[in-house]
Each structure stands twice: as structure tokens, then as C-alpha cells.
Amino acid sequence: xxxxxxxxxxxxxxxxxxxxxxxxxxxxxxxxxxxxxxxxxxxxxxxxxxxxxxxxxxxxxxxxxxxxxxxxxxxxxxxxxxxxxxxxxxxxxxxxxxxxxxxxxxxxxxxxxxxxxxxxxxxxxxxxxxxxxxxxxxxxxxxxxxxxxxxxxxxxxxxxxxxxxxxxxxxxxxxxxxxxxxxxxxxxxxxxxxxxxxxxxxxxxxxxxxxxxxxxxxxxxxxxxxxxxxxxxxxxxxxxxxxxxxxxxxxxxxxxxxxxxxxxxxxxxxxxxxxxxxxxxxxxxxxxxxxxxxxxxxxxxxxxxxxxxxxxxxxxxxxxxxxxxxxxxxxxxxxxxxxxxxxxxxxxxxxxxxxxxxxxxxxxxxxxxxxxxxxxxxxxxxxxxxxxxxxxxxxxx
Ligand code: NZQ
Ligand code: ZN
Numbered sequence: 001x002x003x004x005x006x007x008x009x010x011x012x013x014x015x016x017x018x019x020x021x022x023x024x025x026x027x028x029x030x031x032x033x034x035x036x037x038x039x040x041x042x043x044x045x046x047x048x049x050x051x052x053x054x055x056x057x058x059x060x061x062x063x064x065x066x067x068x069x070x071x072x073x074x075x076x077x078x079x080x081x082x083x084x085x086x087x088x089x090x091x092x093x094x095x096x097x098x099x100x101x102x103x104x105x106x107x108x109x110x111x112x113x114x115x116x117x118x119x120x121x122x123x124x125x126x127x128x129x130x131x132x133x134x135x136x137x138x139x140x141x142x143x144x145x146x147x148x149x150x151x152x153x154x155x156x157x158x159x160x161x162x163x164x165x166x167x168x169x170x171x172x173x174x175x176x177x178x179x180x181x182x183x184x185x186x187x188x189x190x191x192x193x194x195x196x197x198x199x200x201x202x203x204x205x206x207x208x209x210x211x212x213x214x215x216x217x218x219x220x221x222x223x224x225x226x227x228x229x230x231x232x233x234x235x236x237x238x239x240x241x242x243x244x245x246x247x248x249x250x251x252x253x254x255x256x257x258x259x260x261x262x263x264x265x266x267x268x269x270x271x272x273x274x275x276x277x278x279x280x281x282x283x284x285x286x287x288x289x290x291x292x293x294x295x296x297x298x299x300x301x302x303x304x305x306x307x308x309x310x311x312x313x314x315x316x317x318x319x320x321x322x323x324x325x326x327x328x329x330x331x332x333x334x335x336x337x338x339x340x341x342x343x344x345x346x347x348x349x350x351x352x353x354x355x356x357x358x359x360x361x362x363x364x365x366x367x368x369x370x371x372x373x374x375x376x377x378x379x380x381x382x383x384x385x386x387x388x389x390x391x392x393x394x395x396x397x
Contacts, residue, residue: 001210001259008253010146011172014246016238018174019136022052022094023059029132029171031092034063035085037105039097040070043138046182052096052136064088069097072274072281073104075154078118081108085131095135095170098191099142099151099281102135106150106168109133122152122161127168135173139180140245141191141282143198143252145173153275159361160275175249177241185232189339190282192228192244195251196221197285201264202257204296204303204372210260214306217256221311223247228339263371266292269383272358277349286341287348290333291387294326299373301325337392345388352388355381 013025026034034056036049043049044067056063066081085093085108095105109131111118121127137145144150148168153160180188203217223243230240250256269292270284297304301321308314308328312335317324333343342348359381368374375383 002207002261004258006254006258007166008146008169008255009166010170010253012146012249013172013174014176014242016176016178018176019048019051019179020055022134022136022174023055023057023061025172025174026056026061026092026094026134027059029092029134031061031094031132031134033088033090034061034092034094035081035088035090035105035108036063036065036094036096037069037081037101037108038065038067038095039101040068042182043096046138046179048136048138048179049096052094063094064090069101069104071098071100072153072160072278073100073107073151075107075119075152078104078107078111078152081105082111082118085112091131093131093133095133096138098137098139099144102133102137102142102144102170103150103152105133105135106130106144107152107163109168110150110163119152119154121163121165122154127163127165130165130167132171133168135170137173137175137179137245139183139187139191140177140241140248141187141194143195143248145170145175146249146253151271158275160271169253173249175245177238177245180241180245181236181238183235185235186283186340187280188231188235189228189341190280190286191248192224192339193282193286193289193336193341195244195248196224197266197282197289198251199256200289200293201267202254202260202262203307204263204300205260206300206372207260213256213258213260216250218310220247220251220256225311225335232339261372263373265369265371265375265380268362268369269358269380272361273348273350275361276354276358279348279350283342283348286336287344287350287387287390288383290329290336290343291383291390293329293332294386295379295383296373297322297325297329304328333390334392343392344390350388352385355384355388358384
């Protein structure tokens with residue numbers, strides 16, 4: 001196992017009606033003037049924003065607000081948020097929504113105390129300062145409620161890029177599973193796919209002797225396989241929602257990834273799809289992740305056999321490990337299809353003729369992308385091509 005530091009300072013406030021306590025937690029974490037940042041309206045419609053405002057009011061905390069965050073959040077709104085915070089003297093950003101709202105909040109938090117362009121931090125500069133961020137989560141998916149990451153799309157050139165630093169980890173995250181009951185089934189399934197992908201990006205590693213994190217990863221995956229169909233069939237199932245919500249946090253605050261090399265290539269390849277076509281991140285991953293698995297399985301077929309047997313209940317064919325590995329991948333794709341996810345470019349709304357453009361935007365040039373298996377530009381094109389043509393043919397559904 002590799003050396004590691006694990007710093008996860010976020011206070012998680014989990015359970016029914018906990019959003020009513022928002023003011024108390026802002027207060028506890030030092031906020032006196034808050035920006036309430038939210039998305040396209042779901043949190044207004046559900047009454048959540050009113051609950052949050054009342055709670056802030058009860059705690060005598062002043063606030064201003066900025067809605068309108070789009071999925072795959074844009075830099076343009078971040079600039080508006082920075083300006084507003086400076087004008088209003090905001091000292092705490094409260095994200096009320098999903099990963100997009102949280103990531104936009106983190107970007108504003110970076111930009112307010114910084115003299116230059118906040119985009120510098122999405123182009124490789126290490127941040128040193130950020131305003132504190134708290135979240136009231138409304139969708140189990142990106143894991144931004146516990147992560148030190150933020151992903152923003154620059155409208156000019158459609159570049160989707162990330163910043164990562166522990167100072168971006170939220171001070172607190174309020175997680176009421178009941179808030180996710182209003183999600184359309186498609187968004188629930190996209191979120192579930194993203195959660196599983198966050199685990200797989202850590203599970204496929206070249207580091208040996210990482211039993212504890214392997215087993216944690218498998219626990220999250222098995223939970224998702226059990227609970228996702230339950231919430232798709234019964235959106236009001238609080239307990240299944242609760243398990244998924246916590247799984248989403250555990251999948252991405254890095255407790256499943258410490259001490260091991262990780263592979264974020266599926267996410268990298270997906271971000272080019274969501275940048276170019278504005279598709280939902282989880283849907284893009286449903287198309288990319290099994291294609292990536294197919295392409296790289298030879299690199300360590302036994303690791304794929306481990307996934308196939310422990311996570312997808314496949315029989316191990318000792319005389320033919322490859323067929324066990326491929327069966328595991330088939331079952332993963334079949335599972336994604338069963339929860340309503342697209343499995344190829346056509347179903348996603350992507351175009352095969354754009355593959356050269358997608359590859360170019362990744363900027364690999366003559367080099368490679370590190371990971372479980374190093375990928376050059378030709379490898380990446382190969383993965384996109386598998387994704388373009390994937391089908392369930394010959395698979396049990
Ligand atoms: O904008 P509103 O009206 O709120 O609608 C949202 C949005 O349309 C809706 N929604 C959210 N909660 C709802 C709801 N609708 C009804 N009821 C509710 N309770 O769902 C849609 C998707 O929301 P979004 O915030 O975009 O979802 P998600 O949490 O999946 O976030 C996706 C973004 O996170 C990034 C992705 O790339 C993408 O930009 N990621 C961020 C990560 C991080 N910061 O650590 C890691 C991830 O790998 C990911 O890349
Ligand atoms: Zn993701």
C-alpha cells in the first residue's frame with residue numbers, strides 16, 4: 001500500500017429535515033454573510049430554498065442569492081457570483097443543489113479572494129485560499145459534498161476542466177435523502193452511474209495489497225446494484241435513497257482510494273463528451289466506462305475477474321479467465337441499461353465522426369495519459385470507437 005494523507009474535514013449532517021438546521025451550521029462554521037447559490041429551479045419549486053432562508057433568518061445570518069446554475073456549470077455564472085460576493089461582502093458560500101451547484105460554489109469561493117482569473121485554478125495553478133463552502137445536497141451523484149474537487153466548463157472553447165485541493169472540501173454538508181425523492185428517474189440513474197464510476201476509477205489500480213480499499217469499493221458497488229433498481233421502481237423509498245446518498249459520499253471523498261494508484265481516464269474521456277454535447281455526466285460515463293473496461297481488461301485480467309466474481313456474481317472460469325472478465329463487463333453494461341442509461345454514442349447523442357475532435361481536445365499529443373493502463377491518443381480513439389458501437393447483443397438483460 002502506498003503512503004497517504006487523508007483529510008476529510010467536512011461535517012456531514014444526515015437525515016430527514018436536517019435542512020431546517022442550515023443556519024446553525026453556517027453559524028458554527030463562521031459564516032456571517034451568505035451567498036445562497038442554486039440551480040435551475042428544482043430547489044425553489046420543492047420549497048427547499050424557503051426552508052434554507054428561514055433557517056438563516058432564524059440564526060440572524062444575512063444572505064444574498066444567485067440561482068441559475070446549469071448542469072455542467074459554466075464559468076460565466078462563476079464570474080457573476082464572484083462579483084456579487086465582493087459587492088455584498090459575502091464570507092460564506094452555501095450551495096443548495098447537486099454537483100453542478102456545489103462545483104460552481106467552490107469556483108466562486110476560489111475566485112473571491114484571488115486577484116487574478118479564477119480559471120487559473122482550472123488550468124493547473126494550486127489554490128491557497130478559498131471562502132468556506134457549505135452544501136445542502138439534493139442529488140446523490142457527483143460526491144462534491146465531500147470532495148475537494150470542482151469541475152467547470154469554460155464556454156469559450158467548451159473546455160471542461162477541474163480544480164482539486166483539500167481547501168475545497170465543504171465545511172459541512174447537509175444530506176437529507178428525502179430531498180432526492182423529487183428527482184426524475186433518469187437523473188437518479190445518472191447519479192448512480194457516476195457513483196459507481198467513482199469507485200471503479202479507484203478500483204482499477206496497479207497497486208498491490210490494497211485489500212481494505214478493494215473491499216470498501218466492492219461494498220459501495222454492491223450497495224448501488226441493490227438499491228438503484230429499488231429507487232427506480234419506488235422513488236419514495238427513503239431507506240434505499242439514504243443508502244445511495246451515503247454511498248455517493250463514500251465513493252468520492254477518497255476513503256476508497258487512499259494508498260493506491262488511481263485511474264481517472266473514463267472521467268477524462270467523459271468530460272469531453274459532456275463539454276461537447278452537454279450530456280449528463282453520468283450518462284456519458286455509462287457509455288465510456290464499460291468501453292474503457294473492454295479496452296484495458298487485458299492489462300490485468302485477474303483484477304477484472306475479481307470485479308466479475310465479487311461484484312457481479314459471475315462464475316470464475318479458471319481455465320479461461322478472460323471470459324470471466326468479459327462477462328463481468330457485460331453484466332455492468334447490462335445493469336446500466338436496465339436502469340435506463342444509454343450504452344452507445346447514438347443513445348447518448350454523440351457522433352462517431354467527432355472522435356478525432358474529442359481526442360484532440362484531450363490534448364494528449366504524442367504523450368500518454370497515466371492510469372491503470374497508460375493511454376496514447378490511438379488508445380483513446382479506440383475506447384471512443386468501442387463506446388460508439390457498444391450493444392447488448394448476446395447479453396442477458
Ligand atoms: O438545476 P436544477 O433545477 O436544480 O435541476 C437539477 C439538474 O437539472 C436536477 N436536480 C438536482 N436535484 C434535484 C433535481 N431535480 C429534482 N429534484 C431534485 N432533488 O438534476 C439535474 C442535475 O443536477 P447536477 O447538479 O448537474 O447533478 P450532479 O450532482 O450529477 O452534478 C454533475 C456535475 O458534477 C461534476 C460533473 O462533471 C457535472 O458537471 N462532477 C463533479 C465532481 C466533484 N466536484 O467532485 C466529480 C464528478 O466526477 C463530476 O465530474
Ligand atoms: Zn463523476
